[in-house]
Amino acid sequence: MGELAAFMILSLVTLIPAVVVVTSSNIVRAALSLVPTFLGVTGLYVMLQAEFVAGIQVLIYAGAITVLILFVIMLTEGGTGVRTRQLNDQVPLGAMAAVWLAFVLIVIFTRTGWPTAAGVLPAYNVVAVGNAFLSDYVLIFEVTSVVLLVSLVGAIVIARRED
């Protein structure tokens, strides 16, 4: 009962601001609505007993990516408060595609009998995740760090003013 209630509340906290994100004509409000969405997803991670992912989600998404997006909005034309048309001519098409995809996915998800296993998660997730990163998934780990470095350099080179 409590779990269901928590799940419903967190889903609503995730989905309602997400609707604002994609429909609001005020770009700053849309960007700020990302924060409750990300926090709702964090709550879902906590319910799924993935507390390390939850912590990283808040730190990276709510604390860094949202702020970066807001920063760029303020540095470009979005922060001026001038009302420009935010939606293009594909609205009916995009809505149709989204609704159709949602319908198909929901049908698939409810019809499929997923092979759920009865095991339990490791009690102290962080250690398990750390061990996995440095043993089985060490290649992903290293490649990710290279990608991180490349994108860091790339972002600086692209955004730098040429003088």
Add this chain to the structure above:
Amino acid sequence: MPWLIELLKAIGLAVVIFTFLAVVAAMLGVYLERKISGWIQARLGPKHIGPQGLLQTVADTVKLLQKEHITPRHADALIFNVAPVIVAVAALLDWVVIPFGKLGDRVLVVRDINIGVLYFAAMASVTVVGIIAGGWSSNNKYALLGGLRSASQMISYEIPLALGILWAAMVAGTLSTVGIVDAQVRQGSWFMFKLPSPIGWFGLPFGILASLTFLTAATAEVNRVPFDLPEAESELVAGYFAEYTGMRFALFQLGEYGEMFGMAAVATIMFFGGWTEPHLQPYMWLLVTLGCLVVAAVILTTGLRQTLLVRPILMLAGLGLLLSLVMFFGTRAGLSQVLPSLMWFLAKMFALVFFLMWMRWTYPRLRLDQLLTLSWKVLLPLGLLNLLATGFVLTVWGR
């Protein structure tokens, strides 16, 4: 229904934390700030309301409560009203993982979650969303500039901050705040001075470097001088909260002081042993007593006593004298714990808060380019190298 009881318990704890912080952190913080700034600038500070002006902040809060809420025309009213709440709530949520001390076998902490310090860093990083939202929604160029400065500053300094947290977590081998203090209890010393045996005192440079990096980054993260560009009074009026009045302004203040006390508390936990009592030989405590006596005597007998500037030093010497005397007799009597652990935690935390305030009223503000240079070219490489070196030392000689 167990979940309902859990929920009620959580709400009750939230109320307790909120009132505790609203009273202790913000009010005492503002009072201390004004008093210490007074001493450092050779003034008296608040003096008239209550004994030594102690009730000044209460009076100010009552005044702020009565004031009108003004929403500027063309401001985004919804975001304008929500922004101070985000800042205050994020700052208060920090306190969930802070252990205050030990009562018997019970640790005084709201929740000892196993990602403790990560949770703290995450909550601290949410504050900036409230600040940038408040800055933008005020529809004021000063507020917007303050918000943007704050965003760039907090994103830059989050990384050295996280490196400092990572250092303590790596040495302790856990992310839980209680676990980090327990690790320091096990090795019998603070992480600032010693690493787990057999490295011991050779860990001193690593610990000092890590704690200095963390404290510098924490000062910048809570937007205090010398890193207070987002709210620089002389160039941006007051930065992101220029347009706020009444209780909303007080909420920003609450958030700021809550965050500062939170940073001091986490630094206490990670580098200064949390609630543990320092274990020194009785003669060492006697030496401390003598030192304090000498300082006090020099101030009282020479012309220095005429200057207001030495008052905080005199006060600290007096406090140190009292504390070290109690500790001397306590350790001579062979007590394992002389003073309650809660008192030690608060003493260490307030010492750090005093340090932060001292810095604020002593140093001038940095320029924006100096600020970013310090973060990206000094603190980040230092933090990374320190992490690498400590990890190397721990792997090769420790464990």
Add this chain to the structure above:
Amino acid sequence: MQVGLSSYLIVAALLFCLGLYGVLTRRNAVAILMGIELMLNAANINLVAFNRFVAPAAVAGQVFALVIITLAACEAAVGLALVMAAYRSLETIQVDEINLMKW
């Protein structure tokens, strides 16, 4: 009542479709990036949910989720840098107005 795997998958699907709608219909480049972030979050919910319900003993799903979060941060940094560069030379970030192949 227990909340099963399919409930999480449905929430993730709805979030993904909202993100898709945003990407397809927005004119502002930053808003398109926000849509992409929503889609990445939806994928992450799926990974963590599958990890919890299908293979709890291994933490592979959480590992992938963390990698995706890292890559999302990279994507945001590079994407926003591109937006800044475009705004600097073209003075617009409405993607349907950025229609020059060469400047």
